[in-house]
Amino acid sequence: MKYRTVFDIIGPVMIGPSSSHTAGAARIGRVARTLFARQPDVVDITFYGSFAQTHKGHGTDIAIVGGILDFDTFDRRIVDSLAIAKDLGVDVNFHVSQDEADHPNTARIKLRDKEGFQLEVVGISIGGGKIEMTEINGFPLKLSGNAPTLLVLHEDRYGMISGVSNALAKYKINIGAMEMARREKGSEALMVIETDQPIPERLVEEITSMPYVLSVSVLMP
Structure with a gap:
């Protein structure tokens, strides 16, 4: 793999401990929030692979919820994102899947609001804070979020x-x-x-x- 800058190795400015498990997770959540274009009322997050095994210890859970709340990777509110979501009336549910995924750092996010609007996305954290969105509402794709x-x-x-x-x-x-x-x-x-x-x-x-x-x-x- 070729790296263009040192930030491709050490990752972005972020709340730690891991660029893959926290910064990448936050970016996946934030892309989902951007596509949803509103604050959700119900959030279902399913972790696969390494995410499923270590999401609590590595802060993947708080990071991905922080992203869904539209917090950037360096936003210190990420640490309290679960409590903030609860205060905002957002019902967050975590699930762990034993199914094999194409990448070990995979998360599926389902967002819903009271009006019935829904969005379902799948994202993977590929290292250094970089991500790929691999599915949106059942459509397969490869979306990096690095360009407009x-x-x-x-x-x-x-x-x-x-x-x-x-x-x-x-x-x-x-x-x-x-x-x-x-x-x-x-x-x-x-x-x-x-x-x-x-x-x-x-x-x-x-x-x-x-x-x-x-x-x-x-x-x-």
Whole structure:
């Protein structure tokens, strides 16, 4: 593995003790919160592999809840995140799975609110505070969260990719990486686009108004 900077080895500024088990977990939780775009009322967290075995001792539980509360990796409130969540009325439930996962540091997060809105994501902590989101609401993907990212949920229709790509070109936004996933032919599809420039709100509004687009989310690093 090649490292670009020393921070790829020692990890980000963070509440310890482990870049993989705390900083990475906090980032997974924070990505889930960003995609959910609101404070959840019910949180279910399932740990797999190494996370399942050491989540309490390494602070993975408090870190991932801190991320769900929108705390950054260095936010000292992470230490008290379970108590803060309780005070906010957020019902947090932890589960440990014996099922094998593709990566030892894997967590599945389910978020729900009182209005019935739900989100389910799977994330892995790959070391040095870096993460990959590998699933969103059943759609497989690889999302690092290291670049501005546009997520477009839409009906599986022809012309959707070109429509979104043309909108990005209109705002002079370059596509760094792009991934598509769909449940089945003609059903819902998810477009995940990492860009080299920030994604303006007016572009989000324009894509949201396109025919067959169901929802649009933006993830900023």
